Amino acid sequence: MTVSGVALLSICTLLGVFLGDLLGIALGVKANVGGVGIAMMFLIAARLWLVRRGLLSHGLKTGVEFWGSFYIPIVVAMAAQQNVVAAAKGGPIVVIAGIGAVAVCFAMVALIGRLSGRVETMDEIEAREALEATVPHFKSGRIG
Amino acid sequence: MTMISHILAANSLLTAFAAVGILMWVSGAISKYLTFGRIHGSAIAIMLGLVLAFFGGIATGGEKGVADLPALTGIGLMGGAMLRDFAIVATAFEVDVVHARKAGAIGAVALGLGTVVPFILGVFVAAAFGYTDAISMTTIGAGAVTYIVGPVTGAAIGASSPVIALSIATGVFKAVIVMIGTPFVAKMIGLNNPRSAMVFGGLMGTVSGVSGGLAATDRRLVPYGALTATFHTGLGCLVAPSILYFAVRAITGG
Incomplete structure (x- = not known):
């Protein structure tokens, strides 16, 4: 049933938000601490458990995945209701933080790549796989 | 009418x-x-x-x-907060733990760095623009991680709407630069194999930015980048309103 997926998702989200609030109180802040992240971990655990028991039905999957596919439209709606007029006054901060973050991350991709040594490029992998694919063809005669 | x-x-x-x-x-x-x-x-x-x-x-x-x-x-x-949290939690359903293991240690390192480094940079930029309270600095820092992590964090710790709008805009701007810029720097940063694509996905984070950027560079790299990038939002939503917020609050003192 589709509703079981929606219910599972609701239970995980509610539990996560609840624990996030509890964690916030325990840490002495008026905030939800990592509620969404905790809920995500519940959902991943629930999925693993269901798969192992063979209980992951098509309907259940549909119920969860529908909402998963909905998150970009929801983010669009979220963007459309922000106080952008006030934010526009802080304009350059967006450009500087955005460009800075990307530049630093690009540099780190290069750095990690250099530090971890050479690996096969995509072209080399495809060349090798193409070669491997042709070899057994010569060895084994086609049966049937 | x-x-x-x-x-x-x-x-x-x-x-x-x-x-x-x-x-x-x-x-x-x-x-x-x-x-x-x-x-x-x-x-x-x-x-x-x-x-x-x-x-x-x-x-x-x-x-x-x-x-x-x-x-x-x-x-x-x-x-609003209710449907937003609901939909974001739902995306975790697509995370395959078996695939996650494939990304391995290097993916995890990239993910960690990809969350913390942009965050710190965003916090410093926020500080440079005169934001002195921990909530605003954390929210803008989280926006530099991705445009999802920013508002989720801001809503969780109670940031004001203009600050949340700034953090969304920062994240979107970042995603757009990743999409446009990736093909131009691909050669320079060695983006020609599955492993560097996974590192790239973990560091850049934004799934739309990563998949768009990699698609423009080399279509075959997209699944590898998207694999690590999908963990980025969840990780960010977990640590930004918690550990990272406390760190900022401890340093600024309020």
Whole structure:
């Protein structure tokens, strides 16, 4: 049933938000601490458990995945209701933080790549796989 | 005319679905025909959303963007905390633990760095622009991680709407630069194999940015980058409003 997926998702989200609030109180802040992240971990655990028991039905999957596919439209709606007029006054901060973050991350991709040594490029992998694919063809005669 | 606006207002959530749907459809067309797929439709849709919120704010003088227009109050519900958390949690369902292991240690390192480094940078930029309270600094820092982590963090720790809007805009801007810039720097940063694509996905984070950027570089790399990038939002939503917020608060003292 589709509703079981929606219910599972609701239970995980509610539990996560609840624990996030509890964690916030325990840490002495008026905030939800990592509620969404905790809920995500519940959902991943629930999925693993269901798969192992063979209980992951098509309907259940549909119920969860529908909402998963909905998150970009929801983010669009979220963007459309922000106080952008006030934010526009802080304009350059967006450009500087955005460009800075990307530049630093690009540099780190290069750095990690250099530090971890050479690996096969995509072209080399495809060349090798193409070669491997042709070899057994010569060895084994086609049966049937 | 009054009848139409009455129907729209009475079915506000349905109106919101329709409005956002049309907006996404238009954005998809812009992405396809004006940018030739270089900029992802979703990033364009979010930018258009921010632009509409700007004009909505000017037209109504309110603080809630287009949600202040009577016919579009449903946008407030659709993009509100409840459905937003619900939908973001749902995306975790697609995370395959078996695939996660494949990304391995290097993916985890990239993910960790990809969350912390942009965050720190964002916090410093926020500080440079005169934001001194831990909540605003954390929210803007989280926006430099991704445009999802920013508002989720801001809502969790109680940031103001202008600050949340800034953090969304920062994240979207980052995604757009990743999409446009990746093909140009691909050679320089060694983006030609699955492993570097996984590192790239973990560091850059934004799924739309990563998949758009990698698609423009080399289509075969997309799944590897997307694999690590999908963990980015979850990790960010977990650590930004908790550990990272406490770290900022401890340093700034409030």
